[in-house]
Every structure is written in structure tokens, then in C-alpha cells.
Amino acid sequence: MLKFALLGFLNYSAMTGYELKQIMDSSTSNFWHAKQSQIYATLKKCESDGLVYSEVEVQDGRPNRRVYTITAAGKADLEAWLAVPFVELEAQKQKLLLKLFFGAALEKDALLTQLRIQKELHQQQIQYYKTQSKEIIARFSAAKPDMEKEAIMWEATRRFGEMFEEMYTQWLTETIVQVEEEL
Amino acid sequence: MLKFALLGFLNYSAMTGYELKQIMDSSTSNFWHAKQSQIYATLKKCESDGLVYSEVEVQDGRPNRRVYTITAAGKADLEAWLAVPFVELEAQKQKLLLKLFFGAALEKDALLTQLRIQKELHQQQIQYYKTQSKEIIARFSAAKPDMEKEAIMWEATRRFGEMFEEMYTQWLTETIVQVEEEL
């Protein structure tokens, strides 16, 4: 899957692995993230599969840059993936729910402390989406007025994050009350 | 992480890998799932780490069963994990958002079709949580009246699923309108 994220960005413009890491951190990281090492490894794999090619740019006083460019095969691969709908629900993994599922084994107070820590974190995250995340998109839209359609999609993903965190916070609030009263 | 799910269940009672798969499918699968092969492999690892031990039960006319029992070390490991709070947000991965992020490259109709397919799926999932999932918990609670506290936690995880799917459906509804009007 990381492959498609990389191809998606390289389809906008050629970039190095280092730059791909930065752009992912500031845009997709809330729903798709990767470590630098995985990005380098995946780019290498994509190159050997003919989806991208790379050229080394020699710099002086700085490390050389390996700039990756998407190929026709890479574009075709990306477009094919975009075109085929997902016809199943994506399986979720939520560590916190797993712990909570077995959480009756914990002291009531220990459980409440954990839930309150999480509530604090998710509340902060709502603010992140409402401020920083919103601003990143606004700045990008201003810089690239030719990418209006893309900006609408980016805003949709931001809105998902905001709604997710609001739902999560609401659920934690209700669960805390439930545990206080019934456990 | 699967390790803790297995230890959590084995802490209730000794079981085979086959039974663990079944119980996970009917309880935690919405927030933690595993393939049968991974369960067998993880049990083996847990045994070599001394967290569980196994005994083969010979059956006639049926394959032998390898019954796993949690050890004192396994209980300690589980309890330590339960006791330490998660102090960070869990990173999420959402394939659909990744595709949507690059979705401006698609035809408007193709994009709308994909969003509508997803909306249908998530709507069905709301119903699953409101009916089948609710019933499974009710049946289990009736069968194990000594596990009242556990049942409250299970209901909390079910409620998370329901709220998540409602949020997701709401977001898709809004996003579909957005794409219809602005793309």
C-alpha cells in the first residue's frame, strides 16, 4: 500500500525519498504513515519493478540526492489501483479497545486513569485538526491554485480526522461515566 | 499484540488454537483479528517464552486437540500490559482515505460510485452492531452471570463500533455531497 502513496506523490512531481517522507508527514500521516527506512526500501522495490526510475543529483557540500520519477508503468499501476473500488470494509485494529475488552481485570481507578489520559490526547487531536491541519491545507491551496480539486479531497481527509477524534472523545466520555457508575 | 489477546482469553479458561480463533471472531474481531495460522504460530512462541503451556488431548474419531493453559508468567505479562497506560495516540491506517487523497485524478462519477459503495457497506455495519453484535453480548452475559464487569467492557467496545460506523457513514454522506457539488 505504501507503494501507492509514493506513486501518488511522484505523479505530482519527481522527488527524493527524503522529500517523500516530509510530504507524507505533513499530509497523509494521519491515515497513512511510514518510516524513512521503509520509504527507501519501497522505492528500491518500485524501481526494480519498473514503476519508477531514479537519477543521482550530485550536490556539493551536501549529500547527493537520488531523485525518483514515475514511469508510464507506474502511472498505469497507480491509476488501476485508484479505479478499482474497495468492496469490503477495512479491518480495524484498536489496541485500546483490546485492552478495554480485558480491562475488567484492572482496578476501577486504574481503568479510569487510562481512559482519562486517552480522552485528553484525543481532545488535543481535535484541536490539531481544527487549527494546524486546516492551515497546512490552506497554505498548500494558496501555493497551488491549479490543484483545486485535490484541495477538496485533502479537506475531506482532514474532516475525517476531525470527526473521528470527536467521535472517539465522545465515546470516551460516555465510557468513563459508564465505568464510574456501573463497575 | 496478538499475544495479549490470546493471554486475555486463556486467562478466562484453557483453550485450543482453534477455539481461540472462534472466540476472537465472535468478540474482538471488529478491533482485533488474526488468521488461524498466526494464532498457532503465536501460541507456539508464547509456549517457548513460558507464558503458556500445552497438553495434547487425544480424541477418537477426531483430530487431537492441543489445549493451552496460561502460566503464572503469562498472567504477570498480561497484567503488566493491562496496567501500563497508552500515553500516545494510536496511528491509524485508512486505505480509503489514501485513495481519496489522490482521488482527484479519477472521473467524478467513478469517485462517487466508490464512495456510495462504501456508504452502503458502513450502513450495513451499523445494523450489524445494533443487532447481531448486541445479541452475542446478551447471550454471553446470560450464560456467564459471574462476568458482569466484563460484559460492561464488551458492551463499551460494541458501542465504539456502532459510533465509528455512524461517524463514517455521516462523513461519507457529507463527502458525497461535497464531491457532487464542488468537483
Added chain:
DNA sequence: CGCACCATGTAATGCGTTACATGATTTT
């Protein structure tokens, strides 16, 4: 007769993280 269920596992492969390794330049 065919299918689902019971019950176990191995092997290959892929995806992802952590740790290691290097070193100049720029900013605080």
C-alpha cells in the same frame, strides 16, 4: 454426494519497525 466442521500445522513472502552507520551544513 458434497459441503461444512473439527483440528493441526509449515513455508514462503510481504509489510513494517528498530537499530546501526556516516558526515557535512545550518541554526540556535
Added chain:
DNA sequence: AAAATCATGTAACGCATTACATGGTGCG
């Protein structure tokens, strides 16, 4: 003087999926 940034990668390990392999019982 220290820390962050720029820039690349490899190696080991762990987690997860897919495919392969076996074979009897019970039900419709």
C-alpha cells in the same frame, strides 16, 4: 558548542497474510 537538518542506506527482527498439506465426522 550543541542540536537540528540534509541525505542515504543496510541488517535484523517481528508481525501478518497466503498458500500448501492432511484427513475424519456429521449433516442435508
